[in-house]
Amino acid sequence: MEKNPLDEAESLYRRRCWAELIGLLEPLSPMYRDHKRFCFLLATAYLYREDIGGAYSYYRRAQHLDFRDTGAAVGLAAVLIRRGESDKAIQIYIEVLEREARNAIALKGMAYLKAHAGGESDAPHDKSLRTLYPRPPFRARLPIALGLAIAVLALAIAAAPRIALQLRNARPSRPSIAAIALEAEDRASPIDSSGGFSFVLSEKEAVESFDKAKRLFLEYRDEAALVEVNRLRLSNASRSVKAKAEALSLYAREPGFQSMPDRFSIADVNAFPSLYEGVGVLWKGLPANIEQGQDSTSFELLVGYHDKRRLEGIVLVRLPFSAAIDANTAIEVLARVRKPADGAQSYYLAGIAIHTF
Numbered sequence: 001m002e003k004n005p006l007d008e009a010e011s012l013y014r015r016r017c018w019a020e021l022i023g024l025l026e027p028l029s030p031m032y033r034d035h036k037r038f039c040f041l042l043a044t045a046y047l048y049r050e051d052i053g054g055a056y057s058y059y060r061r062a063q064h065l066d067f068r069d070t071g072a073a074v075g076l077a078a079v080l081i082r083r084g085e086s087d088k089a090i091q092i093y094i095e096v097l098e099r100e101a102r103n104a105i106a107l108k109g110m111a112y113l114k115a116h117a118g119g120e121s122d123a124p125h126d127k128s129l130r131t132l133y134p135r136p137p138f139r140a141r142l143p144i145a146l147g148l149a150i151a152v153l154a155l156a157i158a159a160a161p162r163i164a165l166q167l168r169n170a171r172p173s174r175p176s177i178a179a180i181a182l183e184a185e186d187r188a189s190p191i192d193s194s195g196g197f198s199f200v201l202s203e204k205e206a207v208e209s210f211d212k213a214k215r216l217f218l219e220y221r222d223e224a225a226l227v228e229v230n231r232l233r234l235s236n237a238s239r240s241v242k243a244k245a246e247a248l249s250l251y252a253r254e255p256g257f258q259s260m261p262d263r264f265s266i267a268d269v270n271a272f273p274s275l276y277e278g279v280g281v282l283w284k285g286l287p288a289n290i291e292q293g294q295d296s297t298s299f300e301l302l303v304g305y306h307d308k309r310r311l312e313g314i315v316l317v318r319l320p321f322s323a324a325i326d327a328n329t330a331i332e333v334l335a336r337v338r339k340p341a342d343g344a345q346s347y348y349l350a351g352i353a354i355h356t357f
């Protein structure tokens with residue numbers, strides 16, 4: 001019987017034969033691109049061979065297929081550190097620790113980033129970063145090695161909850177955001193009555209809205225912060241205040257299933273779509289009118305109808321990747337609210353990831 005190529009790939013992965021693993025899997029990409037384990041194995045091989053672009057692409061694909069895949073998450077975090085995007089890596093580690101407080105690589109990754117805070121430019125060349133890569137399962141050959149592993153695990157289990165709590169309570173301060181501030185003249189004249197606007201703010205309200213947006217970003221409540229930025233953008237705030245609010249928005253992270261403390265409903269968005277432009281949402285429902293392309297998928301989401309009891313609304317979803325979606329299976333969509341260029345509808349959802357439940 002012909003050997004399954006994925007079984008052979010697993011064997012090469014355990015033996016750390018990265019070049020051979022890439023040679024085996026690359027030609028199979030058209031056949032297995034929707035197989036999350038295939039994407040993980042190829043991404044990890046790329047990572048160990050220092051092909052950061054290939055690793056990023058396939059780890060992202062694995063996460064699109066299953067956002068709960070911890071291996072793909074920690075692999076992607078290592079890639080982001082290599083790319084100098086430590087803020088995004090920190091968020092991934094936090095999400096992993098929220099699901100698995102004892103995850104050794106995530107704990108080590110947070111410690112690594114804390115030790116290298118302020119020195120991100122050196123991270124791409126730091127050989128110690130390899131300790132944060134996904135690793136093939138360890139196979140102890142001697143009883144003493146197994147006993148040592150058990151002892152270390154026992155200590156980790158005892159200490160991990162306290163360490164994880166400390167990490168969650170000690171998120172980085174985002175100094176780049178903290179540095180964006182209103183000058184004295186901005187606070188003295190924060191509004192401008194010229195031009196059109198949707199929100200009329202007093203001087204006090206304009207300053208308070210900016211301060212609130214900045215505080216929310218510093219608290220990692222990015223979606224709520226973006227709403228405040230949009231409120232200023234659509235208001236009679238001065239050009240200077242708007243420009244600094246826009247500068248804050250550039251630091252917004254990509255939302256995640258486990259990292260959205262502020263949730264907005266379809267009723268919220270329908271009431272004022274422009275206020276939620278670019279804001280992440282997480283909605284459940286049933287897909288309908290599915291159109292699948294080679295590298296994209298679109299469908300209408302019947303929001304709230306996942307249990308076939310209540311339809312809250314219908315919204316178009318566009319995914320920048322191909323996904324196997326069943327019209328009879330409820331899904332949860334993570335996406336950003338976007339205004340269409342053609343104005344055919346008031347807004348649509350630019351999908352980031354989906355999962356079934």
